[in-house]
Amino acid sequence: MRPLTYSRARDVGDAIALAAASPASAFLAGGTNEVDLIRAGVSRSGHLVDINDLPLTAVEDRPGGGLRIGALARMTDVARAPIVVRRFPAISRALLLGASEQLRNMATMGGNLCQRTRCPYLRDGVSPCNKREPGTGCSALDGLNRGHAILGTSERCIATHPSDVAVALVAFDAVIRTAGPGGERAIAADDFFLLPGDTPEVEHPLAHGELIVGIDVPGEPLGIGSVYLKFRDRQSYEFALVSVAAAVEAEDGIVTGVRLALGGVGTKPWRARRAEAALVGGPADEAAFRRAAALELDAAVPRRYNAFKVELARRAVVRGLTHSLRGARP
Ligand code: SF4
Numbered sequence: 001m002r003p004l005t006y007s008r009a010r011d012v013g014d015a016i017a018l019a020a021a022s023p024a025s026a027f028l029a030g031g032t033n034e035v036d037l038i039r040a041g042v043s044r045s046g047h048l049v050d051i052n053d054l055p056l057t058a059v060e061d062r063p064g065g066g067l068r069i070g071a072l073a074r075m076t077d078v079a080r081a082p083i084v085v086r087r088f089p090a091i092s093r094a095l096l097l098g099a100s101e102q103l104r105n106m107a108t109m110g111g112n113l114c115q116r117t118r119c120p121y122l123r124d125g126v127s128p129c130n131k132r133e134p135g136t137g138c139s140a141l142d143g144l145n146r147g148h149a150i151l152g153t154s155e156r157c158i159a160t161h162p163s164d165v166a167v168a169l170v171a172f173d174a175v176i177r178t179a180g181p182g183g184e185r186a187i188a189a190d191d192f193f194l195l196p197g198d199t200p201e202v203e204h205p206l207a208h209g210e211l212i213v214g215i216d217v218p219g220e221p222l223g224i225g226s227v228y229l230k231f232r233d234r235q236s237y238e239f240a241l242v243s244v245a246a247a248v249e250a251e252d253g254i255v256t257g258v259r260l261a262l263g264g265v266g267t268k269p270w271r272a273r274r275a276e277a278a279l280v281g282g283p284a285d286e287a288a289f290r291r292a293a294a295l296e297l298d299a300a301v302p303r304r305y306n307a308f309k310v311e312l313a314r315r316a317v318v319r320g321l322t323h324s325l326r327g328a329r330p
Contacts, residue, residue, distance in 0.1 A: 002046065003046065004038070004045070004046060004047070004048065005022075005046065005047045005048070006028075006047070006048050006050065007047070007048075007049055007050065008049075008050040008052075008053060009049055009050065009051050009053065009054060010053060011054060011055075012054055012056075012179050012211065012213060015027065015049055015051050015054060015211055016179060016180055016181060016209050016210075016211060018049045019049045019208070019209040019211070020181050020208065020209035022046070022047040023208065024044060024045055024046035024047055025045065025046070025047040025048070025049055025208075025209070026043065026045035026047070026048055026049070027048075027049050027051050027211060028048040028049060028050045028051065028052075029051055029052060029071075029072055029107075029108040029110060029111045030074070030103075030106040030107040030108045030111050031106070031111075032099070032103050032106050032107045032111065033107075033111060033114075033115040033116060034048075034111070037116060037118075037123075040123050040125065041125050042116075042118075042122060042123060042125070042132055051072065051211065052072065054072060055070075056070035056071045056072040056073070056110075056213055056214065057070045057072045057073050057074075057077070058070045058073065059073055059077065059078055059081040059083065059084060061083055062216065062217075062218075062219065063219070064218070064219030065087055065219030065220070065221070065223075066216060066217050066218045066219040066220075067083060067084060067087065067088065067215075067216070067217040068214055068215070068216050068217075069084075069109055069214060069215040069216075069217070070109070070213075070214050071108060071109055071110030071211070071212040071213050071214050071215070072108045072109070072110065073108065073109050074104070074105060074106065074107065074108060074109075075095045075098065075099070075103075075104040075105075075107050075108070075109065075112060075165070076095075076101070076104045076105050078091070078092075078095055078109060078165075079091075079092045079093075079095035079096045079104070080092070086224070087219075087223050087224060088168070088172060088217060088220075088223040088224075088226060089223075089224070089226055089227065089228075090168040090171065090172075090223070090226035090227055090228040090245045090246070090247065091165060091168045091169065091172070091217070091223075091226075091228075093168075093227070093228040094164040094165045094167060094168040094228040094230075094243070094245065095164065095165050097164055097228065097230045097243075098112070098163070098164040098165060099237065100236065100237040109165070109212075109215055110211075110212035110213075110215075112163055112165055112166070113163065113166055113169075113176065113189075113192065113204075113212060113215075114204065114206075114212065115162060115163060116131075116203065117131070117157075117159045117160070117161045117162065117196075117200075117203050117267065117268075118131070118159055118162065119140055119147070119148060119158075119159040119160070120144075121138075121139040121140055121143065122159070127139040127143075130156045130157050130196075130200050130201065131157060131159065131200050131201050132201075134199070134200075134201050138155070138156060138157055138158065138200075140157075140158050140159070140303075141155070141158065141303070142304070144305060145158060145303040145304060145305050145306050146305040146306050147160060147239065147241065147264075147306070148160055148303060148306050149161075149265060149266050149267045149306075150265050150266075150297075150300040150301055150302050150303075150306060150307075150309050150310060150313075151262070151265050151266040151267070151270050151297075151299060151300055151301075152195045152196070152266045152267040152268055152270065153196070153267055153301050154195070154196045154197050154198065154200070154267075156196055156197070156198055156199075156200045157196035157200030157267065158196075158267065158303065159196070159200070159267060160239070160264060160265070160266065160267065161193060161263070161266060161267060161268050161269055162239055163263070163269065164228070164230065164240065164243060164263055166189065166193065166263075166269040167228070167243055167244075167245045167261045167262065167263035167269040167270075168226070168228055168245040168261070169189045169215065169217065169269070170189045170190050170193075170245075170261045170269040170270075170271050171226070171245040171246075171247070171259040171260060171261035171271065172217050172218070172220055172223060172226075172245075172247075172259060173188065173189070173190075173217075173218055173220075174188075174189040174215050174216065174217045174218075175187065175188055175189065175215070175216045175217075175218075176188075176189055176192045176212055176215055177212070177213050177214045177215070177216060178206065178210050178211060178212050178213060179210070179211055179213050180206070180207050180209050180210025180211060181207065181208075181209050181210070182207060182210070184213075185210075186216075187205060189215075189269075190269075190271055191205070192204055192205065193268035193269055194268065195267055195268060196267050220247075220259070221249075222247040222248075222249055222257050222258075222259055223247060223259075225247055225248075225249065225324050225325075225327055226245065226246065226247035226259065226324060227244075227245070227246055227247070227320055227323045227324045228243065228244070228245050228246075228320075229243060229244050229246075229316060229319060229320050229323070230242075230243040230263070230264075231243065231264070231312060231316060232264075239264065240263045240264030241264050241309060241312060242262065242263070242264045242265055242309055242312045242313045242316045243262065243263035243264050243316070244260070244261070244262055244263070244313075244316045244317055244319075244320035245259070245260070245261045245262075245263075245320070246258075246259070246260050246317070246320030246321050246323070246324045247259040247260075247324050248260075248279070248284065248321050248324045248325050249325075250284035250325060253283060253284055253285070254281065254282070254283065254284060255279045255280050255281065255282055255283070255284045255288070256280070257280070258276050258279045258280060258321070259276070260272040260275050260276050260279075260296075260317065260320070260321070262296075262313060262316070262317070264309070264313075265300075265309050265313050272292075272296045272317070274292075274295050274296050274298075274299075275292035275293060275295055275296040275317065276292075278291065278292040278295050279292045279321075284325055286318060286322065289317065289318045289321045289322065290314070290318055292317070292321075293313070293314040293315075293317035293318055294314060296313075296317065297310050297313055297314055300313075
């Protein structure tokens, strides 16, 4: 058994100081990922700084139709907040399709964004895994890789980023606000999630002791017609094989604006920028959606058991864009 110590922070400054004082510290909010990984022997945290008393639970209006979401707001509360449902249904839907109801009631928004990008080999404690033990290899490359990523992979790691809501946040250019020993920062959500490259153990740019304090979502009229679709092996408590956050608008049959991101296929929440660029100014019809989806998936690197994701992702993109364009609710 490894010793584990605990302290409870009074405010943000206190939390940063307590975390910075111990090189093995981690923040504890909902605990749904960190405690799980400590139990599995994957997390090496030796000191937990409980941040549940910090006043970071609000979901607030921002000028121009944006949102400010506190880092400690629970997934359930954000999903049901009227301004989220009304302005960004894709964010609400992504939250409701994530995890289980019990987990959504505990898990926080900041914790959701900080959860480990992981696969069963990381959790088993014995298989070679570059995330758990850098330099040992990646068991998934030639192993059971049905659920693994096809976009943004490297020869060091092909684990899929697990978050649903992060996909919707990336689609809408959310900004992650942090506070830490070096001061405050605002990090674009797309930059917050790092590709594995040669260092898959490094998943985000947070410094030790740096804490997410909130998430800002800029006002975006396209958000009102946004959708989030999730395709998985069973209809609850399951990671996505493919998911899509989509919002599209058109005038006289021509696409004037689009937001598109994919989950379940990337080593990070995958903003489909190639597809977006191909769509704007072109026809808003299924053939164009199919061409854009194919263009985005051209970069896919499928493995032995996950090649089906390429076609599944193409179809998911077409369906997501079509639902958004028609104002249909999945
Ligand atoms: Fe580890 Fe990543 Fe390979 Fe899974 S895919 S075994 S997490 S290195």
